[in-house]
Amino acid sequence: MGRENVNGVRRIVPLHERLRYLQVLQHDDEALLETLLAVRQDYPAGTVLQQEGSQYAQTRILVSGWALRYVTLRDGRRQIINFLLPGDTIGLFGALFSACSTGIDVLTDAVLAELPCADVIDIFRESPRLGAALCWIAGQDERYLEQQIVRIGRLNACLRIAHLFLELRHRLLIGGADQHEAQRIPLAQTLIADALGMSHVHANRSCRELQRIGLLQIENGEFILPDPDALAEYCNFDNSYAIDEGMPRSTRKSLTDF
Amino acid sequence: MGRENVNGVRRIVPLHERLRYLQVLQHDDEALLETLLAVRQDYPAGTVLQQEGSQYAQTRILVSGWALRYVTLRDGRRQIINFLLPGDTIGLFGALFSACSTGIDVLTDAVLAELPCADVIDIFRESPRLGAALCWIAGQDERYLEQQIVRIGRLNACLRIAHLFLELRHRLLIGGADQHEAQRIPLAQTLIADALGMSHVHANRSCRELQRIGLLQIENGEFILPDPDALAEYCNFDNSYAIDEGMPRSTRKSLTDF
DNA sequence: CGCTTCCTTGATTTATGTCAACGTGCGTGG
DNA sequence: CCACGCACGTTGACATAAATCAAGGAAGCG
Numbered sequence: 001m002g003r004e005n006v007n008g009v010r011r012i013v014p015l016h017e018r019l020r021y022l023q024v025l026q027h028d029d030e031a032l033l034e035t036l037l038a039v040r041q042d043y044p045a046g047t048v049l050q051q052e053g054s055q056y057a058q059t060r061i062l063v064s065g066w067a068l069r070y071v072t073l074r075d076g077r078r079q080i081i082n083f084l085l086p087g088d089t090i091g092l093f094g095a096l097f098s099a100c101s102t103g104i105d106v107l108t109d110a111v112l113a114e115l116p117c118a119d120v121i122d123i124f125r126e127s128p129r130l131g132a133a134l135c136w137i138a139g140q141d142e143r144y145l146e147q148q149i150v151r152i153g154r155l156n157a158c159l160r161i162a163h164l165f166l167e168l169r170h171r172l173l174i175g176g177a178d179q180h181e182a183q184r185i186p187l188a189q190t191l192i193a194d195a196l197g198m199s200h201v202h203a204n205r206s207c208r209e210l211q212r213i214g215l216l217q218i219e220n221g222e223f224i225l226p227d228p229d230a231l232a233e234y235c236n237f238d239n240s241y242a243i244d245e246g247m248p249r250s251t252r253k254s255l256t257d258f
Numbered sequence: 259m260g261r262e263n264v265n266g267v268r269r270i271v272p273l274h275e276r277l278r279y280l281q282v283l284q285h286d287d288e289a290l291l292e293t294l295l296a297v298r299q300d301y302p303a304g305t306v307l308q309q310e311g312s313q314y315a316q317t318r319i320l321v322s323g324w325a326l327r328y329v330t331l332r333d334g335r336r337q338i339i340n341f342l343l344p345g346d347t348i349g350l351f352g353a354l355f356s357a358c359s360t361g362i363d364v365l366t367d368a369v370l371a372e373l374p375c376a377d378v379i380d381i382f383r384e385s386p387r388l389g390a391a392l393c394w395i396a397g398q399d400e401r402y403l404e405q406q407i408v409r410i411g412r413l414n415a416c417l418r419i420a421h422l423f424l425e426l427r428h429r430l431l432i433g434g435a436d437q438h439e440a441q442r443i444p445l446a447q448t449l450i451a452d453a454l455g456m457s458h459v460h461a462n463r464s465c466r467e468l469q470r471i472g473l474l475q476i477e478n479g480e481f482i483l484p485d486p487d488a489l490a491e492y493c494n495f496d497n498s499y500a501i502d503e504g505m506p507r508s509t510r511k512s513l514t515d516f
Numbered sequence: 517c518g519c520t521t522c523c524t525t526g527a528t529t530t531a532t533g534t535c536a537a538c539g540t541g542c543g544t545g546g
Numbered sequence: 547c548c549a550c551g552c553a554c555g556t557t558g559a560c561a562t563a564a565a566t567c568a569a570g571g572a573a574g575c576g
Contacts, residue, residue, distance in 0.1 A: 055506070071408050074494050079411040081404050096394040098504040101401050118512060124382050124389050131382050131389070136354040138396060143359050145403040146339050150329050152410045153337040153455030156563070188522065197411030199565050204524065221522080221573090236332050246356040248313070254376060414531070446554065457533050462555060479541095479554080 013037070014087030015061050015113075017176035019133050022247055024255045029130045032123070037061060037113035043106045049090065050104040056094030058114045062086050065110025068191065069102045080195035082144055083107075083168060083187075087175035092138055095121050108186065129255050136247065144171070152197045155235070157206040160196045162215065162235040165225055170239050185223040271295070272345030273319050273371075275434035277391050280505055282513045287388045290381070295319060295371035301364045307348065308362040314352030316372045320344050323368025324444065327360045328452070338453035340402055341365075341426060341445075345433035350396055353379050366444065387513050394505065402429070410455045413493070415464040418454045420473065420493040423483055428497050443481040 016033070019025055025033070040063065043049065049060070052072060067084040081102055084090065090104060095117035124131035147167055151160045165185050172182040193203035207223070210216035215231050217224040225231055232238075274291070277283055283291070298321065301307065307318070310330060325342040339360055342348065348362060353375035382389035405425055409418045423443050430440040451461035465481070468474035473489050475482040483489055490496075 071404065073412055077412055079408045081407055093393045093397045095509040096390060096397060096505050098506050101404060118509065121386070121390055121509070121512070125386050128379070128382050132354060132379055135351045135393065135396070138393070138400070139351045139354060142396070142400050142403065145400065145407065146329065146359060148407055149339055149403065149410065150331075150337045152407065154331060154335055190522070202564055247354050248356050251353045251376065251379065254379070448554070460532055
């Protein structure tokens with residue numbers, strides 16, 4: 001489960017990788033999930049996947065590449081709500097909403113699995129275990145938004161950037177990236193500014209500052225985290241409980257026994 | 259459904275009121291929901307309902323009163339993630355997480371319905387319709403967090419306050435409050451500051467400014483919104499699609515046919 | 517080439533935070 | 547009953563983080 005051949009290379013499917021943490025899916029669930037994720041679609045960098053206020057076209061799962069979710073204000077400024085990484089879902093419960101609250105753009109070339117929104121609702125009938133797993137994914141998304149609120153609300157520019165980068169690294173790891181991959185953050189400074197509620201000028205100066213004190217490298221338009229632990233120390237990043245990865249044993253037992 | 263006698267007065271149950279919008283619950287679902295919400299518990303203002311990092315004790319639904327959800331930083335400052343109003347859930351999918359990411363305090367005297375977290379997971383087996391309705395509630399929560407990110411990230415202090423107050427009003431209305439009730443915001447300025455990522459001094463000055471231009475009244479430690487439409491105009495508050503209330507007809511049909 | 521996008525830097529303005537002091541109402545314990 | 551502490555609101559003076567304005571440079575691309 002969770003791996004597939006692409007150009008002869010055995011590749012991780014990040015959503016499966018994420019769900020593996022849960023340790024509740026059984027063989028049938030995995031098979032069902034693989035069926036649902038069978039349809040793949042490629043999108044080039046820059047594609048608008050979803051427009052603010054439009055109807056949900058489909059439920060999508062990011063298999064590879066980065067995307068971003070944003071809200072545009074009347075004056076044209078935008079606020080990036082969060083970044084979407086391999087293993088993240090788009091419009092998971094889209095069947096339950098009449099319109100999208102955010103726009104979504106693909107940032108890099110990306111591969112998405114696509115299925116009708118209604119199929120997700122059917123999952124709950126066919127496999128409560130898989131349904132619970134999807135609620136867990138949705139709950140994690142919400143926790144990342146909480147972290148984003150804390151960052152923007154209470155941290156200064158440098159700390160915000162450091163904290164965001166560590167979250168992204170953490171999520172890349174959860175999706176199955178190796179340590180080296182997870183230290184690379186391919187974001188333009190403009191995007192960081194739009195995500196963290198600051199001007200691009202100030203984002204630039206803050207990145208430079210982090211670079212100056214050795215916590216960040218800037219190479220070919222992407223950032224490298226040379227020392228994640230030092231960075232975590234710098235901004236008090238804590239993923240022990242703020243970003244939960246587990247499920248209580250009792251729940252796991254009740255789901256697997258079912 | 260959704261009403262009960264309290265001191266001889268027929269009272270709205272806000273979660274039911276919220277779910278009524280969906281128009282998918284059938285008689286059995288409503289009965290099941292009422293069974294689950296049968297156990298009520300009173301808490302006085304100031305009670306700590308949940309500590310950051312603790313295990314989820316139970317799933318709770320706010321029946322009356324206000325609460326707040328927050329994260330505390332190492333230096334003691336805190337960021338309020340959001341406010342909880344009648345009809346909001348606490349730890350809805352708590353069964354799926356090993357620990358709480360946030361603390362929750364009761365702000366006013368409050369009544370909560372309480373049930374074991376595991377019962378929520380069982381709902382998905384017993385009634386996919388009710389399960390979908392709960393996912394919709396969870397999805398709405400997430401949208402409120404998105405709005406919070408936009409506020410803190412891109413609006414200045416006065417606009418943030420105006421926007422937050424309008425969201426709270428909107429949510430009070432959804433929970434069944436009447437127009438008059440929904441114009442009353444019983445929050446201390448310190449709380450507004452902690453929620454909107456500003457100092458209490460600045461929150462005070464901004465509230466005064468809103469009062470000066472006639473968009474806000476301050477009475478006995480609570481705020482009144484004398485003209486919600488003017489306030490919405492002032493801060494470009496838009497609840498048409500940003501805060502979705504509906505569900506596509508197709509989904510409703512597939513759920514009710516089931 | 518000339519466009520565009522992104523990054524960079526300096527000068528200046530503005531929004532917001534910090535510090536300090538004081539007032540008010542309220543509950544509590546003597 | 548009063549005295550006290552406490553939480554909250556208020557205001558002024560000042561410091562600082564961040565936005566804005568402006569200009570120019572580097573890289574990619576038709």
